[in-house]
Amino acid sequence: MPLPEGATDAIATTTAGLQGSHWRGDHLPDGVSMTAHSLRTEDGASVTGYLFSRGGERSVCCAMHPREMVVTSYLVPEVLRGGAAMWVMGARTVGNDIRLEHETAVHDLAAGQRFLRDRGFAHRILVGTSGGAALAALYNQQAALPGEARIQRSPGGRPTKLEQADLPLPSGLVFISPHLGPGELLVRCIDPSVVDERDPLQTDESLSAFHPGNGWHDAPRSASYSTAFVERYRAAQHARVARIDAFAQDAVARKQAARRRVKERGDRADAVLAAWSPIFNVWRTDADLRCFDLSLDPSDRAYGTLWGADPIASNYGSVGFARVCTPESWLSNWSAHSSNASMLRCAESITQPTLMIEYTGDNSVFPADAQRIFDAIGVAGKQRARIRGNHQGGPIRKGEPGGQQEAGARIREWLEAQRFV
Numbered sequence: 001m002p003l004p005e006g007a008t009d010a011i012a013t014t015t016a017g018l019q020g021s022h023w024r025g026d027h028l029p030d031g032v033s034m035t036a037h038s039l040r041t042e043d044g045a046s047v048t049g050y051l052f053s054r055g056g057e058r059s060v061c062c063a064m065h066p067r068e069m070v071v072t073s074y075l076v077p078e079v080l081r082g083g084a085a086m087w088v089m090g091a092r093t094v095g096n097d098i099r100l101e102h103e104t105a106v107h108d109l110a111a112g113q114r115f116l117r118d119r120g121f122a123h124r125i126l127v128g129t130s131g132g133a134a135l136a137a138l139y140n141q142q143a144a145l146p147g148e149a150r151i152q153r154s155p156g157g158r159p160t161k162l163e164q165a166d167l168p169l170p171s172g173l174v175f176i177s178p179h180l181g182p183g184e185l186l187v188r189c190i191d192p193s194v195v196d197e198r199d200p201l202q203t204d205e206s207l208s209a210f211h212p213g214n215g216w217h218d219a220p221r222s223a224s225y226s227t228a229f230v231e232r233y234r235a236a237q238h239a240r241v242a243r244i245d246a247f248a249q250d251a252v253a254r255k256q257a258a259r260r261r262v263k264e265r266g267d268r269a270d271a272v273l274a275a276w277s278p279i280f281n282v283w284r285t286d287a288d289l290r291c292f293d294l295s296l297d298p299s300d301r302a303y304g305t306l307w308g309a310d311p312i313a314s315n316y317g318s319v320g321f322a323r324v325c326t327p328e329s330w331l332s333n334w335s336a337h338s339s340n341a342s343m344l345r346c347a348e349s350i351t352q353p354t355l356m357i358e359y360t361g362d363n364s365v366f367p368a369d370a371q372r373i374f375d376a377i378g379v380a381g382k383q384r385a386r387i388r389g390n391h392q393g394g395p396i397r398k399g400e401p402g403g404q405q406e407a408g409a410r411i412r413e414w415l416e417a418q419r420f421v
């Protein structure tokens with residue numbers, strides 16, 4: 001449903017959360033060099049890291065997102081101004097949900113940590129922004145465990161090889177706009193009114209967030225959903241995720257059974273089944289009620305989602321969370337019931353100094369979520385900053401300043417207080 005003229009000041013100003021998230025060359029301090037490094041993970045993949053440095057730094061902040069290359073992050077010049085180097089790690093699966101599993105992303109992050117340790121940095125601080133936060137927390141959880149206690153198999157059944165991995169423990173962690181984890185994020189965004197995964201245009205209107213009878217209003221007026229509808233909607237979201245889980249688990253079980261038969265009999269037909277991995281679409285995953293009813297867990301946020309203010313374009317369009325998956329990638333990344341990348345489960349293992357930065361107008365991390373994450377962080381000396389801005393620290397509404405520079409200042413103050421610089 002198109003937005004009426006004049007509504008733009010009252011709606012989210014980000015598109016895909018990326019507008020205003022980058023730095024320009026003239027934002028970098030003088031004397032900065034950037035070097036690219038090709039690394040090999042312990043499970044045999046090739047990954048790339050980028051080191052920004054002015055020379056002589058004792059500490060390095062390390063940013064990685066499991067599916068995005070964040071070399072252009074606005075945090076790069078902010079960290080460098082504080083006297084630390086900045087390392088940006090690229091996953092083997094940039095822009096690709098088909099191959100991504102968080103358990104292999106741990107290996108990718110580890111390759112960078114070993115490189116930086118061997119380079120002589122005394123302190124390595126993991127910086128997790130948005131989905132990078134859950135990955136950083138999962139890495140830290142696994143690094144703190146003895147090999148035999150680490151995750152042995154991914155939710156899709158693959159051996160992780162983490163039990164023998166060299167996972168250097170970081171000195172500290174910084175979380176910026178951290179959501180609960182990709183699975184917990186999706187179960188709150190997924191549209192439960194989808195009737196048939198094979199025909200996503202079929203809709204149960206009684207469960208549609210966009211039906212006026214359920215409390216929907218066109219932008220910029222906030223929707224108004226009843227408590228009963230919200231409860232029924234959220235239960236149906238979990239039910240839809242569970243149905244996709246069942247499909248993925250069945251596909252994995254059939255593949256594993258075929259592999260066992262190949263070992264026993266060596267039949268060609270079984271070999272085909274053992275190799276086959278269906279690639280499937282998950283449509284309509286941008287329908288979090290809190291983005292349209294601003295009275296639900298109220299905050300400074302503007303109307304709209306992380307992907308924009310037009311729910312038809314973002315919910316039905318080709319770009320969105322979990323659009324293209326395999327059974328293994330779905331279970332590891334997007335299933336709220338199976339994914340290991342959960343902030344609430346992983347953050348309790350944190351014993352290092354930790355800073356969490358929360359933007360008050362975030363359209364994907366809401367106040368109750370942020371409080372649960374902060375409460376879950378295990379270390380007593382954790383710190384928290386609340387800064388006005390959207391998910392990427394940009395302006396909430398046109399004409400406003402963003403919060404990126406303030407976030408940078410808070411990180412620099414924290415690094416100095418912890419004597420990392």
